Amino acid sequence: MRVVVVGASSGLGRCIGVGLAKRGARVALLARRLDRLERAVEEAGDGAVALACDVTDEESVAAAVEKAAVALGGIDGVVYSTALMTVGALRDVGANRWADAFATNVTGAARVTAQTLPYLEKSRGTAIYLSSISASLTPPWSLIGSYVATKAALDKMVEAWRWEHPDVGFTRIAVGECAGGPGESGTQFGSQEDQAVLTAGIHDWIRRGYMTGDLVDPDDLVHAVDAVLRLGPSSSIPHLALTPRSAPRTTEGSS
Numbered sequence: 001m002r003v004v005v006v007g008a009s010s011g012l013g014r015c016i017g018v019g020l021a022k023r024g025a026r027v028a029l030l031a032r033r034l035d036r037l038e039r040a041v042e043e044a045g046d047g048a049v050a051l052a053c054d055v056t057d058e059e060s061v062a063a064a065v066e067k068a069a070v071a072l073g074g075i076d077g078v079v080y081s082t083a084l085m086t087v088g089a090l091r092d093v094g095a096n097r098w099a100d101a102f103a104t105n106v107t108g109a110a111r112v113t114a115q116t117l118p119y120l121e122k123s124r125g126t127a128i129y130l131s132s133i134s135a136s137l138t139p140p141w142s143l144i145g146s147y148v149a150t151k152a153a154l155d156k157m158v159e160a161w162r163w164e165h166p167d168v169g170f171t172r173i174a175v176g177e178c179a180g181g182p183g184e185s186g187t188q189f190g191s192q193e194d195q196a197v198l199t200a201g202i203h204d205w206i207r208r209g210y211m212t213g214d215l216v217d218p219d220d221l222v223h224a225v226d227a228v229l230r231l232g233p234s235s236s237i238p239h240l241a242l243t244p245r246s247a248p249r250t251t252e253g254s255s
């Protein structure tokens, strides 16, 4: 299985890229920070390639996808993990930040899909997009409304791609809270945003019960992605959600 993972320099995308390679896939790891991708490739092992790619730049995406297809000898799967989390009350999010969020989370996904489509049509492959439970399973979380709006747009766009190209598998995975893996596989989500506002958001998400302290294990996410990619071409999984399951609560006196 030959898989392109976009947004593989940190967090969930890195876990997925390295994890799929460990399960026997040949992977091309794409993102802007090449030094990080090269370290991920070392972890992924033989046959993995690191390719610099900025999803907001048409030529960068076209060049990276072509290099990936040549290096892998075709493409069976694409995983779009790239996203930008914009933090702030909607009244404070200016037009430029809206534009950045849509360019990275939605238009970038459209660009990657358009460039990889000919390869996926040929292989009868599958494209997977990481989305968020905050866009489909719960009310929009406070102070990340602009991010949630991009994920809702992404969800609808994935559906539209499926209707236009029913011969290709299109799957969105709504993910619940996941910290990623160790070291550079840890999530960097929101790290460049205003930490005081993010902390206020986290307090509200805990109060409303959206955040419970339970986390999705990144290995479970890799397992789900692997299973979707390995599905035969007769069927497709339009969407699935991966939410944290509560750890058993020990009660006093229980054995």
Ligand SMILES: NC(=O)c1ccc[n+]([C@@H]2O[C@H](COP(=O)([O-])OP(=O)(O)OC[C@H]3O[C@@H](n4cnc5c(N)ncnc54)[C@H](OP(=O)(O)O)[C@@H]3O)[C@@H](O)[C@H]2O)c1
Pocket (backbone or CB within 6 Å): 006, 007, 008, 009, 010, 011, 012, 013, 030, 031, 032, 033, 034, 053, 054, 055, 056, 080, 081, 082, 083, 084, 104, 130, 131, 132, 133, 174, 175, 176, 177, 178, 179, 180, 186, 187, 188, 189, 190
């Ligand atoms: N972590 C969670 O709890 C959680 C929950 C629900 C959904 N998700 C979803 O899971 C996905 C991954 O999140 P994460 O926590 O792993 O975030 P992360 O650690 O911030 O990773 C984001 C990735 O996107 C890449 N990226 C950002 N801008 C890019 C651009 N212009 N061109 C190419 N790549 C770009 C980054 O690489 P470079 O900066 O090197 O380009 C990085 O590899 C996202 O779609 C997110 O919405 C995460």
